[in-house]
Amino acid sequence: MIKPDKQQIFSISNDQQFADAALQVFRYQAENCPVYHEFITNLKIDPASVKNIKDIPFLPISFFKSHDVISDNNNVQVTFTSSGTTGMINSKHLVTDVSWYEESFRRAFELFYGDIKSYCILALLPSYLEREGSSLIFMAEDLVKHSLNPDSSFYLYNHEELFQQLQKQQGANAPTLLIGVTFALLDFVEHYQLDFPELIVMETGGMKGRRKEMIREELHQTLCKGFGVRSIHSEYGMTELLSQAYSKGDGIFNCPPWMKIITRDTNDPMTELGINQTGGINVIDLANINSCSFIATQDLGKIYDDGSFEVLGRFDNSDIRGCNLLIA
Helix, strand or coil, rough: CCCCCCHHHHCCHHHHHHHHHHHHHHHHHHCCCCCHHHHHHHCCCCCHCCCCCHHHHCCEHHHHHHCCCCCCCCCCCEEECCCCCCCCCCCCEEEEEHHHHHHHHHHHHHHHHHCCHHHHEEEEEEHHHHCCCHHHHHHHHHHHHCCCCCEEECCCHHHHHHHHHHHHHHHCCCCCEEEEEEHHHHHHHHCCCCCCCCCCEEECCCCCCCCCCCCHHHHHHHHHHCCCCCEEEEEEEECCCCCEECCCCCEEEEEEEEEEEEEEECCCCCCCCCCCEEEEEEEEECCCCCCCCCCEEEEEEECCCCCEEEEEEEECCCCCHHHHHHHH
């Protein structure tokens, strides 16, 4: 089976193109990813019998903790690892061609936010900066670099400098995006207040054990008040994916054209649910061409008529990991 190239994946513009590419990727990975091949074999599924994306089996995300999930023989260029508490087994994503990741997040950013060159990117990501192997830091560094704004930068715990920089950007009337881990954004607004309605505040990740968890409405209300913005943006991404979905408010996410969310019955993982039904989130990420594109996450959510989706929490018996999202 021929592996689709970047041109085919990142030029997807309709459901039929997505379905055709997904089936092609499935057949390629069923043949070339040993872990996925064994998983399918144990389910007694013949890949040749799968004619619809609804029939594609989804690999449990936990396999990224216990196995090397990889679909080609090239050398690993980058290993992304998940964050976690002491004693936890962290996920690892072996990436043999990091240009797929770069293409995915650059195109997705442009799709949702426009040309990166026009932005000042400010990153408040202390817990990610303090460890190695973060795919989020890799993406943020690239966005900072390509913003071409000399004020784009990372911040650790130097909140006073960040406050002054935000005031400078507001005074310059410069398009500004602040991407921050949730607990750090809350720490910031406890000591500094802004009235910067043009600012894009994007929260990612959770409390990392640093603060008490909050429901999303309370969190976003607190951040809106602290930054003086009307809505809080969010990113839905994780170590095991090379694509991200984005929310521009109210916790409602949309995917780029090469990514799709499907919900499954929590009691029968092979049964797909319809719209407005709460279930486990399955992700098809066609940018994961060299690992596995079909992943059953431990997140709970629901899909709406227009293809958008909401994340409602996590399975009770699953590990708490770095990309967890707050219960809505």
